[in-house]
Amino acid sequence: MTTTWAELVGTALLGTGRRGGTPEELLDAAALAVARRRAGVRTAAAGARPATAPHDPRPPLPEAARRRLSLLLADRSAGGGGGSRRGAAPNLAELLPQWLAEADARGWAAPPELLPALLDAARARTDLRPDALALAGPRGLWLAELNADWRFALRAGAPGVVPDTGDPGAVRTLWEEGLFAERVALLARLRARDPVQALELLRSGWAAERAEDRLMFLDSLREGLSLQDEPFLEQALADRSRNVRATAAELLSALPGSALAARMAARARTCVAWDPTAGRIGVEAPYECDAAMERDGVVAIPPAGRGERSWWFGQVVDAAPLATWRERFGGRTPEEVIALPVADDWQADLHAAWCRAAVRQGDASWARALLGPAPAPSTAVSPVGDPAKLLSILPAPERAEWVARFIAAHGLSEAFQMLAVCAVPWAEPLGAAVVDALDIARDAGSYPWSFSGVMGLAERCMDPAEADRAAPLAAVPAESADTSPGAGAYWAEAFQRLVGTLRLRATMLAELA
Template sequence: MPPTTTGPTTASAHPLASHPLDSLPWEELVTSALLGTDRRPPTAPGGPVPADGPAALLDAAALHTVRRRAGLLPAVPGARPAPAPHDPRPHLPEAARHRLAQLLADRAAPTASGRRGAAPDLTELIPQWLATANRRGFRAPADLVPPLLDAARARTDLRPQALTFAGPLGLWLAALNPDWKFALRGGAGGSPVPDTSDPAAVNRLWEEGLFAERVALLDSVRTRDPAAALALLTTTWSTERAEDRLMFLDSLRNGLAEGDEEFLEQALADRSRNVRATAAELLSALPSSAFAGRMAARATSCVNPDRTGAGASIAVEAPHECDAGMRRDGVVADPPTGRGERSWWLGQLVEATPLGVWQERFGGRPAAEIVALPVADDWAGELHAAWCRAAVRQRHPEWARALLGAASAPPAGTPGPTSIAERSKLLAVLSEAERADWVASFIAAHGLSEAFQLLGVCTVPWSGPLGRAVVDALDIARDGGSYPWSFSGVMGLAERCLDPAEADRLEVLTATPDEQEGASPGAGGYWSEAFQRLVSTLRLRAAMEAELT
């Protein structure tokens, strides 16, 4: 049946039989439509210009459309994908399933005034919900895996927990949708791992698997049998890409032992600078390694007890050159801008030296006494900074504790770092309970102005003393008429990290305080909203926990 048109036409009564623009390519029609028929009239080669350009263009487009539809052949069906692997984990409780759908669908925008209001921010609760669901061993509902992958695509912080929760179905879907390809290259948490007791399956996945699957496999084998994981890695090490070698090498932190030394020594000569640096870092965590011995010999030739004075002190003579042996062991010769060469080399030597060496060198003194000794010639800052990096690298609680000093002391009066970032790294070496107690004491002594990074390394939910110290400091700031938005970061952390059982105790803080002289205008209302949101969020977190039980 021939097509009909609703407007004037330049074609004959049967436009398929003959048309003045019959030979004009589709691309020419599109160009004319975009530029306008006045500027680019549709004209067939050698043919006359149509009297009515727009109508002729529409007629030609209709003709092309019918012709293309009439000649369309049915597509050849592709092979159906293999079914998704079975996920043996239990289904979510129905209430928890509805909660997850609500969290993934929430895209609440801020109010016109920019104030968050008293309602909880649901999107900020997704990481905690996922962590709890993974801890309880649930699997994701199939219909919520696509929105979960979309959320993980937009937020990299969600990816490890989201891919673990999505499990094998998430990886199966990611292989079919390019938008989710991130799941195939970096999130080992959701990768299915074969039975590591089956050598054939392990070797097949190691040689043929996706990168995320290989990382998960290596981690799994390393946990079960460190030596077998190292042997597996050596089979393909020379053919791996530099960035992949770095990731695989990092997996050796789990179960690091003397048996890894030979392999790591070989990695010191790797083509990649980052691989060499990681190998040196791992070797320095093996106090009995030849590498640690070489670095200790260099460092102790530079740092020694000063026996010239009346009291105990430390003498420092920094290296005068960075020789080939030092460079081979990972010492970077060229310092950053603004750093002196000798201090740069000294810091790297001390950082890589086992901390037990210094206690032997200084007559068996404990770490706290060593870091309190005076250091000659203004080398104290450089030496203490290197010891801080060594304590973090070697996960040495005694030295971390000594370098942190008392939480109540002013930073300038402590032997270790004065920066909050360095203190945060040292805190991460301590046990969870000690970490929380130290930060609680710091907040009680110094308030919240510098506590944000310190709170970030504390375990969630915060312990009772730490939570009370944070709330008390917020209450003091409110009573003092401070700007509430200055504490928005800490308040946001409190919403995610305070124990939900604290909600009832905080109810009294939701009332709007009286305006004080000199206080920020409207601050009372902001504080009231902030505490209302905090209480509401804590109660919502308690409900989420109950739904996942």
């Protein structure tokens, strides 16, 4: 009788009469194969006994939380929650990331018997890996060494793989001999602890690194970026890789005090000026993109359908420090500068560039001014730039309040990306605004599946305390001539799922506490 799982499945499908053996032998072989798979270790020729699993000093999960993790891992509908999903039951696969993050934050250790299922889940879903491997801890890494299917854990920079950054010898050894993911994780940890030491490590073998690796390493400098990084980044502007040069220029433009930012400010001042005679901002876009501009990160060739001059102009302005404009326009505030009229249809290009600059430089005052108050119901929705990105740099309570006002005025159709950048759990005004907007959409006869994305976000992001607010909407409404046939039942089902998910999240949090 065959013994590999694939062969057993083939025999079951074709029949033992064609493959040989008896049904009893097939069942015995399948039972043995299942036991081997559940053991978490692939069978092999007898060899040296593996080392004992290391001790995990963290406390074990409370019993209720352990049972919850077992249920979440048993639900293998990874990636569920799509628009076609029906039924009132919560989608457990979508709750697993939140459960793992909360368990890690509270310092619990995964039960040993669930480690194989936890590693399988992390293998299937890369979004789970950081939190799943943190929960698995040193025993998870020990187990991963014994099964090739889980070797990704050894390359993922999980706790226990990356050495203590206070040990220079171990740091140097891993940097010179480690796998790429291990080196990225090491650099990230070292950057958070000692940015100068991380930069020196990066310098040590920079010229010998592959272009794609240099790009990833350079990206790690976003954490703790400061003017101490400027000399290294200036050298990277001459890198042989175009992508590395572009990333170095982007990082330098995020440092308003850098020499590159000063060069961009000088260029921007030649393009934008106040015209007192006309009482408006005048714009004179660049007529060429010279070698110095290209070295500073300006991409010479525009995308299809975009004019060269407006393309160069936008890149120059979005790389200039925003403080340039306060000086350029007589000490005016961001709100006052944005309110100034702009000549010759250049306003959209100028404001869009300021939006990108605000996001890049993390300037909340400019983001606030560019967003303005949430548009009134009578105002057409025509946001400047990307509102979600501008919102992302505002404090979480202010972000939630702005989006709540926007939804109250304009509904949910334009708000999905904005909701996605709001801190979880959503602050009370935002959760209330989402529930009210969904209720209005239901009463207006809208199709419920048109709002499945927002409903899925609400299930994961609303404060569990909002369950009682949504509960009255879970009843099946009476259908009228204005509603689509059966839509009421679909809406009721969606609200039942929302309420059930919120209450389940509350229970999960209580179990982990």
